[in-house]
Amino acid sequence: MNRIVFILVAFSIIVFASNYEGKKSNGIQNSLYLNECSSCHMGFQAEFLPQRSWNKMMDTLDDHFGVDATFDKSDEVKVREYLLKNASDAKRGYGEMKEFSSSISRTSTPLAITEIPKFKREHREVPKRLIVQKDVQRISNCMACHTDAKEGLYKERNILIPNFGRWDD
Amino acid sequence: MKLISLLLLTLSLSYASVVTSYLESLSIEVKKEEPNFKGFDKQRGEKIFTSKHIGNKGKEISCVSCHTNNFTQNGENIFTGKEIAPLSPKTNPKRLAKLKTIKKWLRRNFKDVYKREGTALEKGDVITYILSKD
Numbered sequence: 001m002n003r004i005v006f007i008l009v010a011f012s013i014i015v016f017a018s019n020y021e022g023k024k025s026n027g028i029q030n031s032l033y034l035n036e037c038s039s040c041h042m043g044f045q046a047e048f049l050p051q052r053s054w055n056k057m058m059d060t061l062d063d064h065f066g067v068d069a070t071f072d073k074s075d076e077v078k079v080r081e082y083l084l085k086n087a088s089d090a091k092r093g094y095g096e097m098k099e100f101s102s103s104i105s106r107t108s109t110p111l112a113i114t115e116i117p118k119f120k121r122e123h124r125e126v127p128k129r130l131i132v133q134k135d136v137q138r139i140s141n142c143m144a145c146h147t148d149a150k151e152g153l154y155k156e157r158n159i160l161i162p163n164f165g166r167w168d169d
Numbered sequence: 170m171k172l173i174s175l176l177l178l179t180l181s182l183s184y185a186s187v188v189t190s191y192l193e194s195l196s197i198e199v200k201k202e203e204p205n206f207k208g209f210d211k212q213r214g215e216k217i218f219t220s221k222h223i224g225n226k227g228k229e230i231s232c233v234s235c236h237t238n239n240f241t242q243n244g245e246n247i248f249t250g251k252e253i254a255p256l257s258p259k260t261n262p263k264r265l266a267k268l269k270t271i272k273k274w275l276r277r278n279f280k281d282v283y284k285r286e287g288t289a290l291e292k293g294d295v296i297t298y299i300l301s302k303d
Contacts, residue, residue: 041249066226067248068280071273137250 027151030082036071037079042142045152046086047097048113049104054083056109065112096154114139126167135162188258188265191272192296198289209290214298217291224282232282232295240302256299265296 028034034043046054058080061070070076084090088101103118110116114123123139131139142149145167148158159167192209199206219238224230226248236244240257255261265271275295279287287295 039251040246041251065248068225068277070277072269141250 030079032075033079033082036075040067040069041140042149044113044142045097046083047088047091047093047152048100048116049087049110050089050101051084051087052109053104053111054080054087057111058083060111095152097152112140126161130161130164133163187268188271188296188300191268192293195289195293195296199293203290206290209293209297211294211298211301213290214294214296214301217287217295218298222282222284225280225284230282232278240299257303258300259303265299271296 028043028045033046037043049057057064058076061076062068088097088104093101100113100116100118103121104110104116113119130136136144142154145159145161146154147160148155156167161167196206196209218232218236221229221231230247234247235253236256241255241260243255244253245251246253254263256264258264258266275292276286279285279291
C-alpha cells in the first residue's frame with residue numbers, strides 16, 4: 001500500500017514539475033525548427049495556429065509568402081512533427097496565444113499570424129507611423145515591441161513601443 | 170607543440186575542404202558540358218552577385234539587396250527585416266562550412282533573385298567571388 005502511495009506521489013510530482021516548467025516560459029526549444037525557420041524571420045510559436053494551418057504551411061514551403069523556403073526533406077518531416085505537436089488545437093493553451101488561436105474560425109486556415117481576427121483587433125489602434133518607423137518596420141516584427149515575444153508571453157505590461165513607450169488600451 | 174600544430178593544420182584543412190570540394194564537384198559538372206572550361210571566375214561571380222533582376226516577389230533585387238557588398242558586415246532580409254550574418258567565412262566561420270547549408274541557400278537565393286536555380290558554372294563563380302573578398 002505504502003509503495004503505491006509513494007509511486008502515486010512521485011508520479012504527480014513529476015507531472016506537476018514538467019507542467020510547471022512548461023508554464024514558466026514558452027520559449028521555443030526545438031533547435032531544428034529555430035535553425036530552419038528563424039533564419040529569415042522570428043521563430044513564431046506553433047501555438048498561434050491550428051494543425052491545419054501548419055500542414056498547409058509545410059505543404060506550400062516552395063512558395064512561402066513568395067519565397068522558396070524548402071529545406072532538407074527529412075528535416076521538413078521533423079519540423080512538421082514539432083509544429084503539429086505544439087499547434088493550438090493539439091494541446092491545452094493559455095495566455096495570449098490561446099486567445100488569438102481561439103479567434104480563428106473553424107472554416108479558415110490562416111497562414112499568417114497577422115491574419116488572425118484577434119491579432120487584427122488587438123493591433124487596430126496602433127498608429128501606422130509607429131509600425132512603419134525604422135525600429136519596427138512591419139507588423140510581423142513582434143520582438144520590436146513585445147519584449148517577451150521570444151518567451152511566447154506577449155503580455156500587455158511587457159509592451160514597449162520604440163519612440164513611444166508603454167502601451168495601454 | 171608539434172602535435173598541436175599538426176592538429177590545427179588537419180583541422181583547418183578539413184574545415185576548408187567543405188567549400189573547396191564542393192567547388193571541385195561543381196567544376197566536374199561544368200566540364201561535362203564545356204570540355205574547355207578554364208575554372209571559375211570571380212568577375213563573372215561579381216556580376217551574378219551585384220546585377221539586379223526582377224525577383225520572385227516581383228521586385229527588382231540583387232544579392233546585394235540583402236547581403237550588402239561588404240561581406241564582413243551584417244546584412245538584412247529586405248522582406249522581413251531579419252539580420253543576416255556576414256557572408257565572409259573569415260569574419261563568420263559558420264559561413265560556407267556545411268555542404269547541406271551551402272546548397273540550400275544557393276538554391277533558394279538564386280530563385281529569390283533569378284526566379285530559377287543557378288547552373289553549376291554560376292554557383293561556382295558566385296562562391297569564388299565570395300571567397301575572393303575579405
